Amino acid sequence: MKLVVFGLTISSSWGNGHATLWRGLVGALAKRGWTVVFCEKDVPYYAMNRDLWEIPGGDLILYDDFEDFRGVFRSHLEDADVAMVTSYCPDGLAASDLVLEAARPLKVFYDLDTPVTLSRLGDGGAASYVGPRGFRDFDLVLSYTGGPALQALRDRLGARRAVPLYGHVDPGQYRPAGRDPVFAGDLSFIGTYAADRQDRLTALLIEPAQRRPDLRFVIAGAQYPADFPWTDNIYFLRHLAPEAHPAFYASSRLTLNVTRRAMAQSGWCPSGRLFEAAASGAAILTDWWDGLDAFFAPGREILVGHDTGDALAALAMSDAELRRIAEAARARVLAEHTSDARAADFERAVAEARHPLPARRPQTEEA
CATH class of the missing domain: 3.40.50.2000 (Glycogen Phosphorylase B;)
Incomplete structure (x- = not known):
């Protein structure tokens, strides 16, 4: 064919x-x-x-x-x-x-x-x-x-x-990798800058970074403006090639997914980043959209952040709790959401x- x-x-x-x-x-x-x-x-x-x-x-x-x-x-x-x-x-x-x-x-x-x-x-x-x-x-x-x-x-x-x-996700390309100190953090986010998701990125990453100066946050992506509200504990990487994504996901305790506004309003539109992060063994914090629970079980396979309080609560979870969530998400993805x-x-x-x-x-x- x-x-x-x-x-x-x-x-x-x-x-x-x-x-x-x-x-x-x-x-x-x-x-x-x-x-x-x-x-x-x-x-x-x-x-x-x-x-x-x-x-x-x-x-x-x-x-x-x-x-x-x-x-x-x-x-x-x-x-x-x-x-x-x-x-x-x-x-x-x-x-x-x-x-x-x-x-x-x-x-x-x-x-x-x-x-x-x-x-x-x-x-x-x-x-x-x-x-x-x-x-x-x-x-x-x-x-x-x-x-x-x-x-x-x-x-x-x-x-x-x-x-x-x-x-x-292609599990041959996205699988658990060793932690890389360059990418290490408590909460990471990978994505191109988009004004229509900035409010949720602020609530789920920027404000937590401001409230928890003792923690490390990492953002990777393109097209971030000069007036982006950086803080001293947010570290930035302009672009990551796909082969570096698994190590990026695996090097933080949590990784964040934030959905573009039109896609969040429509629902039933899972970002490929969700599947990539889960296949890489990362625990995921995401904003909510209709249909999310058809792809992952909230609380068991993924954490949902509606506001800054939710993000701070997720950051306060133990490594063991986050590891259990990450393992459950990876199993779900390998069973249902591969490229095959x-x-x-x-x-x-x-x-x-x-x-x-x-x-x-x-x-x-x-x-």
Whole structure:
């Protein structure tokens, strides 16, 4: 089977959450016999922070101008079984047109940013990767977000078939690692700066750092502004390559997950960081969102922080208590949330889209 993807990036993990997800999924699909061709616009900010140059059993196409590569793309689509466009693909509309013209492949849109997509379109704005016909012409729409968002994709964007394809983790890349003194702390956070989650980051990390100057806090990520409210006990790392993430997670007593506002409001949108941290053996403190308890058991596999008091209470827990929570979370992830599991979900969704179940006749009351 051959999959052709027009996506944001797989080659650089800098400032985005797409790349590591794709790396895990592509690796899992390769083990299942798939060939994946990933078409990525070669933009300067990813080129300067590239940390992957080839993909297993497939082909990475880095292009400058979409039109110059149109012939290359068409040749790959001619023998593809599945062709996919993703959210935030820089040439999403042109790629969608090309995919929808192709005769052979199943046509798929994968929205890894569904809450943002719906929010932008709901405010009367636009999403650069969604055309005037929405998703009506695609055979299948995959969504990183489940729950009510799936119905919204059908009702508002015309998706004929919308199913979730959640985040995941490659346990071969994310597993318990030794503590690194460079990353050591009591509470760590990894993520690109985002203004829409700053209030929760303040409540769950900044204010605890101010109240507990005896503890060490660590933040890793890109695009943090000069006026960010740093304190003397918050240590900053601008960017970590994916291979350093397991040691980063494992080197603090707790690691923090803070969800982007649109995704928290939508619910049913687990960050890939949650699964990566759990697979790395970290105890996790997270903000709350609807559907969280479908992925982890609060209090047993994950700690939930609604406010600064919750964060301080979590920091006061014993090492033994945090270790039990971390072990339970890792077991849950290895059982349900690996890249191999998502590859199986993907294959199932593709098979069902190719061979949809017959429509059920409406039931009538017996006389």
